[in-house]
Amino acid sequence: MTNPPEEEFQSKINFDLWRRIFRFALNHKRLLIPLAASAIVLSLIDAAYPIITMMAVDIVHNGGVAKDLIPPALLFLGLSVTLAALVYVFIRCAGGISHHIAYDIKRDCFKRLQELEFAFYDKQPTGWLISRLTADCDRLSRIMAWGFLDVMWGSFFVFAMTITMLIINWKLALIVLATLPPLIAISVYFQKRMLLTSRLIRKHNARITASYNEGIAGVKTTKTLGRETENLNEFEGMSEDMYSASVRRAFLSAVYLPLVMLIGSVGSGLALWYGGLDVLDETISLGVLVAFISYAGNFFHPINQIATILAEIQGAQAAGERVMSLLATEPKIKDSPEVLQKIAQRSAELQPATPLQDPSTQIATLAIDGYATHINEIQFADVTFSYNEKEQVLKRFNLTVKRGQTIALVGPSGGGKSTIVSLVSRFYEPDSGEVRLNGTDYRQRSLEWLQGQLGIVLQTPHLFNGSVKENIRYGRLEATDEEIRDAAQLVNAHDFIMKLENGYDTTIGEGGARLSTGERQLISFARALIANPQIFIMDEATSSIDTETEKLIQDGMQRVFDGRISFVIAHRLSTIRSADQILVINKGEIEEQGTHQELLANRGHYYELYVNQFRREGETLAIEEAG
Numbered sequence: 001m002t003n004p005p006e007e008e009f010q011s012k013i014n015f016d017l018w019r020r021i022f023r024f025a026l027n028h029k030r031l032l033i034p035l036a037a038s039a040i041v042l043s044l045i046d047a048a049y050p051i052i053t054m055m056a057v058d059i060v061h062n063g064g065v066a067k068d069l070i071p072p073a074l075l076f077l078g079l080s081v082t083l084a085a086l087v088y089v090f091i092r093c094a095g096g097i098s099h100h101i102a103y104d105i106k107r108d109c110f111k112r113l114q115e116l117e118f119a120f121y122d123k124q125p126t127g128w129l130i131s132r133l134t135a136d137c138d139r140l141s142r143i144m145a146w147g148f149l150d151v152m153w154g155s156f157f158v159f160a161m162t163i164t165m166l167i168i169n170w171k172l173a174l175i176v177l178a179t180l181p182p183l184i185a186i187s188v189y190f191q192k193r194m195l196l197t198s199r200l201i202r203k204h205n206a207r208i209t210a211s212y213n214e215g216i217a218g219v220k221t222t223k224t225l226g227r228e229t230e231n232l233n234e235f236e237g238m239s240e241d242m243y244s245a246s247v248r249r250a251f252l253s254a255v256y257l258p259l260v261m262l263i264g265s266v267g268s269g270l271a272l273w274y275g276g277l278d279v280l281d282e283t284i285s286l287g288v289l290v291a292f293i294s295y296a297g298n299f300f301h302p303i304n305q306i307a308t309i310l311a312e313i314q315g316a317q318a319a320g321e322r323v324m325s326l327l328a329t330e331p332k333i334k335d336s337p338e339v340l341q342k343i344a345q346r347s348a349e350l351q352p353a354t355p356l357q358d359p360s361t362q363i364a365t366l367a368i369d370g371y372a373t374h375i376n377e378i379q380f381a382d383v384t385f386s387y388n389e390k391e392q393v394l395k396r397f398n399l400t401v402k403r404g405q406t407i408a409l410v411g412p413s414g415g416g417k418s419t420i421v422s423l424v425s426r427f428y429e430p431d432s433g434e435v436r437l438n439g440t441d442y443r444q445r446s447l448e449w450l451q452g453q454l455g456i457v458l459q460t461p462h463l464f465n466g467s468v469k470e471n472i473r474y475g476r477l478e479a480t481d482e483e484i485r486d487a488a489q490l491v492n493a494h495d496f497i498m499k500l501e502n503g504y505d506t507t508i509g510e511g512g513a514r515l516s517t518g519e520r521q522l523i524s525f526a527r528a529l530i531a532n533p534q535i536f537i538m539d540e541a542t543s544s545i546d547t548e549t550e551k552l553i554q555d556g557m558q559r560v561f562d563g564r565i566s567f568v569i570a571h572r573l574s575t576i577r578s579a580d581q582i583l584v585i586n587k588g589e590i591e592e593q594g595t596h597q598e599l600l601a602n603r604g605h606y607y608e609l610y611v612n613q614f615r616r617e618g619e620t621l622a623i624e625e626a627g
């Protein structure tokens with residue numbers, strides 16, 4: 001697998017974006033509050049250690065006895081135990097939050113992806129979407145949980161140390177605090193540079209790996225074309241880039257650490273000098289001096305943590321923007337406010353009167369939008385449609401199909417057959433004109449209801465990795481085993497299923513890999529049927545189906561199509577011949593329309609198609625029928 005491309009580093013932090021992302025963390029206050037509390041208490045404990053040292057030093061310096069050291073020792077022990085407990089709490093909480101946020105963002109993205117219309121998927125490559133759902137979501141959830149912890153701990157630690165020092169001795173405190181601005185500036189500068197160089201190294205590394213892959217996989221081509229030297233030069237160029245980026249990364253680390261250590265030491269040195277003088281003047285105790293030296297050296301860690309998180313936030317901003325923009329993408333095909341209102345009204349009316357166990361059944365079986373339940377007619381009225389500005393696919397398309405009819409769509413590739421069935425399914429909507437159900441524009445009806453009335457069998461159907469039974473049940477989750485068997489019998493899938501290793505419980509492998517295309521179509525057919533759809537759409541498989549399976553599918557179709565409205569993108573003569581209407585679709589228009597006999601008599605486009613494409617098949621069919 002190749003690494004995702006490294007995106008640009010945005011120096012300006014988009015607070016509004018991070019506030020929106022942080023809302024996901026706010027949904028888990030049960031974990032967030034203990035996490036914040038543990039980070040704060042932890043920082044206070046860290047800030048308290050030098051005070052204990054101060055107490056102990058002063059006791060010893062003032063001639064105390066062993067017994068006097070017991071309170072600071074016990075305090076030290078108590079704080080250390082608390083600290084250990086808090087570390088446990090924060091690891092659990094941060095881990096939990098990170099997991100929950102990742103889940104929530106992924107769930108919301110997934111939900112949105114399910115709602116989005118086909119046109120969205122036409123523009124977004126699958127790989128892009130999968131990266132959003134995996135890498136981006138994980139990255140954001142990590143930053144939210146662990147970054148939140150680090151920022152809370154770091155800022156409270158700095159704050160607590162500052163306040164404590166100011167209380168103990170404000171003059172000495174100001175001297176130590178003078179080292180803070182350069183420490184912050186240097187940390188922010190270097191963390192950002194180091195993050196950028198690390199990304200550059202990853203990028204070069206990915207290129208080198210890809211080049212290895214290509215070089216090895218394509219070694220024969222390289223040799224035959226005599227390109228070895230050029231390839232080697234290219235590879236050396238990449239290696240040099242990688243080398244210089246690695247050297248830069250090493251240089252930055254090598255400079256950064258001593259530099260911040262130096263600043264810390266300067267702080268300690270200043271504290272030692274001015275504090276030492278005060279000790280000599282006896283204006284402060286030796287314990288105070290020791291505590292200040294310790295504080296001066298302690299600032300580096302929290303500042304470094306905060307700077308690292310800031311750099312990561314800047315680096316992950318593009319990921320955040322992508323995820324948030326996906327979540328903000330509104331589906332273009334959805335129920336209008338008026339339809340939603342009607343559905344709400346109708347649900348309220350139905351709920352007390354028809355107490356159905358499962359509300360999803362109610363939606364599937366009743367026209368929840370208040371219109372007729374039965375689809376008696378589908379009508380395309382002057383439908384014009386295009387996928388993009390470049391080409392109009394359907395031009396003022398008109399068609400009326402009645403319940404019980406089967407429409408065969410035939411014609412040259414790219415003519416618009418699939419577009420017609422996509423429009424019927426409302427996967428796309430017309431640019432102008434209307435698709436009407438019983439005379440009403442389907443945009444005035446519930447989308448979920450309409451799509452619940454569809455049974456679609458694709459040319460290469462997608463099956464899931466599970467058993468045959470589970471795959472069929474996917475059409476209607478509450479279907480019983482008997483219903484599954486009945487559906488399989490009706491589409492002629494039962495016999496072949498029974499011949500499988502474990503019958504209906506046979507696992508069919510990813511995408512149904514263990515089955516032939518014809519068998520996959522039969523299962524997908526049963527899956528479509530189990531939902532008892534009013535509209536059947538079938539894209540007949542063109543190839544790799546043996547005549548026996550083909551016949552089974554044909555028989556199944558005859559039975560299943562009865563009493564429904566069916567559209568078949570037809571490739572087989574037997575389907576075409578028995579269709580009530582054949583539409584020859586070419587360049588988005590109905591070129592010819594009629595029954596098989598009528599169209600043959602016309603001697604038009606269909607006749608030519610028949611002569612060229614179907615005659616041989618027809619001869620076989622005639623022989624079979626005669627036999």
Ligand SMILES: Nc1ncnc2c1ncn2[C@@H]1O[C@H](COP(=O)(O)OP(=O)(O)OP(=O)(O)O)[C@@H](O)[C@H]1O
Nearest residue numbers: 122387388393411412413414415416417418419420
């Ligand atoms: N998702 C899409 N985005 C952009 N253009 C598309 C899309 N789907 C189809 N088209 C274009 O629309 C036109 C009609 O395509 P359609 O798939 O409806 O034809 P078809 O008759 O079903 O063809 P085939 O028999 O090859 O499946 C073609 O020019 C095709 O390139």
